[in-house]
Amino acid sequence: MGHNIDELVTLFEASPVAVLTGAGISTDSGIPDYRGEGSPPRTPMSISQFTDDPQYRRRFWAGARVGSSRFSAIQPNAGHIALAHLEAAGRINGVITQNVDGLHRRAGSRTVVELHGSGSTIRCVNCDFRTTRNEVLGWFDALNPGYAERHAGAEIAPDGDAAVAETDAVEVPTCPMCGGMLRPDVVYFGETVPPKVFAAAEVLLNEAGALILAGTSLAVNTGVRLVHRAERRGIPVAVINRGPTAVDARADVRLEGGTTEILTELAARLR
Known part of the structure; x- marks a missing residue:
């Protein structure tokens, strides 16, 4: 070397x-790395999946919340x-x-x-209201009491989110200003x-x-x-x-x- x-x-x-x-x-x-040696091949999220599929959004926010406690320990x-x-x-x-x-x-x-972009910033797709990921995860807890505790053992994926199984009943946080869809302020596949x-x-x-x-x-x-x-x-x-x-x-x-x-x-x- x-x-x-x-x-x-x-x-x-x-x-x-x-x-x-x-x-x-x-x-x-x-x-974990998406493409490095030894990492399983994974397709990063495309923005159309996120915006078009309510089930995908439920999985996203559930995974973001369950993974957040371990992700916040990363230095x-x-x-x-x-x-x-x-x-x-x-x-x-x-x-x-x-x-x-x-x-x-x-x-x-x-x-x-x-x-x-930055995964720690969340924005509204309608009115461009911005807030922090942590604040939105707090709203997730208010909408889904006890959910994070029940799924604390889920495996963490490369993007820092957890691979949670049960998401059918998950309530997704929305924009407090206009009720619009919230998304991370990052560039996804297709953007x-x-x-x-x-x-x-x-x-x-x-x-x-x-x-x-x-x-x-x-x-x-x-x-x-x-x-x-x-x-x-x-x-x-x-x-x-x-x-x-x-x-x-x-x-x-x-x-x-x-x-x-x-x-x-x-x-x-x-x-």
Whole structure:
């Protein structure tokens, strides 16, 4: 690993580096990866499922509530913290992430572009009222007294929600302003990244001397678009990941391994 870490360190000589992170950076915090080695293949939720199927919404909110107690215990890991330190030291100009878990901000990163939104924010599809996930889960408890306690043993899925079986009688919380449908403020399959969010990611990339991809297989098109942008600018692209990625053949530097260990060593070398 040392030899490749040297190559990675040289990318920081000219100017700050932009970093794009995916699910692999959060696995060491206890959030399973959709596509990593050893994880069962799962299809992430599509927005049409959520909006069109009341049963799906019941399952979603029930799973979100039952999973929340364990999810709230999840903490940023050393990889998240290493990136926060690199930003504080002026070595990276921020983090662009495909994750919706909020762990980069909690680790102390200041400039974070959340391409796929934030799972902790809930909004109304009608009037755009916004509130926190925790507040809506409180409303769930008021509508479904005792439900969370009865299903406390359910297995946790990659998105942090529990796989609960009995949801037919679940009452789904609605918008307190207009009675409309509430949904997480995240980009689901079938939706696109908001243009101003992608523009914020491009700003970081345009000011960077290199792009590092950490813990992403680049199965999502937005990440690939950013790699194309980096290539057009002629800046080097580095990949840190366990398992293959969509851009391995084109990467200037490729490190096979866990983001926690590699980013921690990188931060130590650049201190």
